[in-house]
Amino acid sequence: MDVIEISNLTKKYGDIVAVDNISLNIEKGKIYGFLGPNGAGKTTTLNIITGYIGASEGTVKINGFDVLREADEAKKQFGYLPELPPLYMDMTVAEYLKFAAELKKINKKDRKKSIDEAMRLAGVDKVSNRLIKNLSKGYKQRVGVSQAILGMPDVIILDEPSVGLDPGQIKELRSLIKKLGKDHTVILSSHILSEISEVCEQIFIISKGKIVANCSKDELLGNVSSVSELELEVKGNEKHVVYTLNNLEGIESFKTMMMGDMVNIKIKMNSENDIREALFNALSEAKIPILSMKLNEQSLEDVFMELTKDVVSSEEEEQKNDSKKEKKTNRRKNKKTDSVNKNRKEKE
Numbered sequence: 605m606d607v608i609e610i611s612n613l614t615k616k617y618g619d620i621v622a623v624d625n626i627s628l629n630i631e632k633g634k635i636y637g638f639l640g641p642n643g644a645g646k647t648t649t650l651n652i653i654t655g656y657i658g659a660s661e662g663t664v665k666i667n668g669f670d671v672l673r674e675a676d677e678a679k680k681q682f683g684y685l686p687e688l689p690p691l692y693m694d695m696t697v698a699e700y701l702k703f704a705a706e707l708k709k710i711n712k713k714d715r716k717k718s719i720d721e722a723m724r725l726a727g728v729d730k731v732s733n734r735l736i737k738n739l740s741k742g743y744k745q746r747v748g749v750s751q752a753i754l755g756m757p758d759v760i761i762l763d764e765p766s767v768g769l770d771p772g773q774i775k776e777l778r779s780l781i782k783k784l785g786k787d788h789t790v791i792l793s794s795h796i797l798s799e800i801s802e803v804c805e806q807i808f809i810i811s812k813g814k815i816v817a818n819c820s821k822d823e824l825l826g827n828v829s830s831v832s833e834l835e836l837e838v839k840g841n842e843k844h845v846v847y848t849l850n851n852l853e854g855i856e857s858f859k860t861m862m863m864g865d866m867v868n869i870k871i872k873m874n875s876e877n878d879i880r881e882a883l884f885n886a887l888s889e890a891k892i893p894i895l896s897m898k899l900n901e902q903s904l905e906d907v908f909m910e911l912t913k914d915v916v917s918s919e920e921e922e923q924k925n926d927s928k929k930e931k932k933t934n935r936r937k938n939k940k941t942d943s944v945n946k947n948r949k950e951k952e
Contacts, residue, residue, distance in 0.1 A: 623649050638793040778799070834870075834898070835869070838892050
């Protein structure tokens with residue numbers, strides 16, 4: 605059963621398309637990871653889903669309620685932790701959650717129980733009577749999490765929830781997310797890829813406003829690229845090594861680098877064609893001793909970079925252009941300064 609239905613979602617700012625015709629169905633009882641480089645449309649999409657901003661085109665429905673046309677009912681279906689939690693610093697934790705419970709219109713007879721449960725799960729029950737402004741950054745983040753899960757809505761959306769948490773707190777948060785995922789739909793937005801791979805069952809990657817991947821971590825790693833890298837260190841003559849590799853089938857490409865009396869080799873091969881045994885036999889017959897052999901499997905970071913390389917490249921290009929513009933401006937200023945100084949000297 606789908607708890608969130610996103611159809612042909614588009615958001616434009618003038619001529620800039622931030623979200624480009626996205627359609628997604630999000631099922632109940634799963635933990636989803638939402639990834640994207642800066643400027644890819646990730647935060648804009650989350651803001652539309654949660655009703656913070658409107659879409660230019662398309663619809664978002666949560667449990668059948670349209671986020672735009674039935675905003676009050678739709679907002680009852682989810683809890684949201686923004687990247688910067690909207691905390692009231694002069695309130696105690698308990699006061700803030702009581703205030704949030706009133707805003708969420710949680711039934712009066714259930715409020716205390718809901719607040720106590722949210723505080724316990726988020727690990728802020730021991731600081732319930734302290735002012736939020738006196739808490740550490742990590743505890744403030746936990747208060748934000750407790751607000752999001754207050755009332756135990758069907759959908760829980762967490763935007764960068766581990767910001768400011770120490771390693772122990774991050775581990776506890778991951779355990780909480782996994783626990784929530786058993787009975788709720790959790791959407792976790794994060795720049796920490798290890799966090800996504802640790803807890804999420806399904807991963808969305810957005811690039812240039814479009815969804816470029818929507819699958820499990822294993823599917824993502826298995827399907828994006830069919831090329832693996834094999835790295836070796838051998839002892840011998842580089843020309844002899846190159847000759848041996850050129851006569852071996854199954855190698856897409858390779859590079860060699862001489863390091864003293866050793867040769868470092870990096871081989872690109874098709875993942876479906878494991879050449880390690882054949883390579884070992886070929887080098888043994890050529891009397892080239894293998895000192896080490898390592899298969900570099902593709903990581904989630906590699907896949908992310910591959911899928912979003914156009915965005916990353918354009919950002920790097922923008923930085924280069926900005927740098928060129930800055931240098932050009934500085935040259936003009938220097939020329940003007942030199943000219944002014946020259947005129948002053950001539951007058952003197």
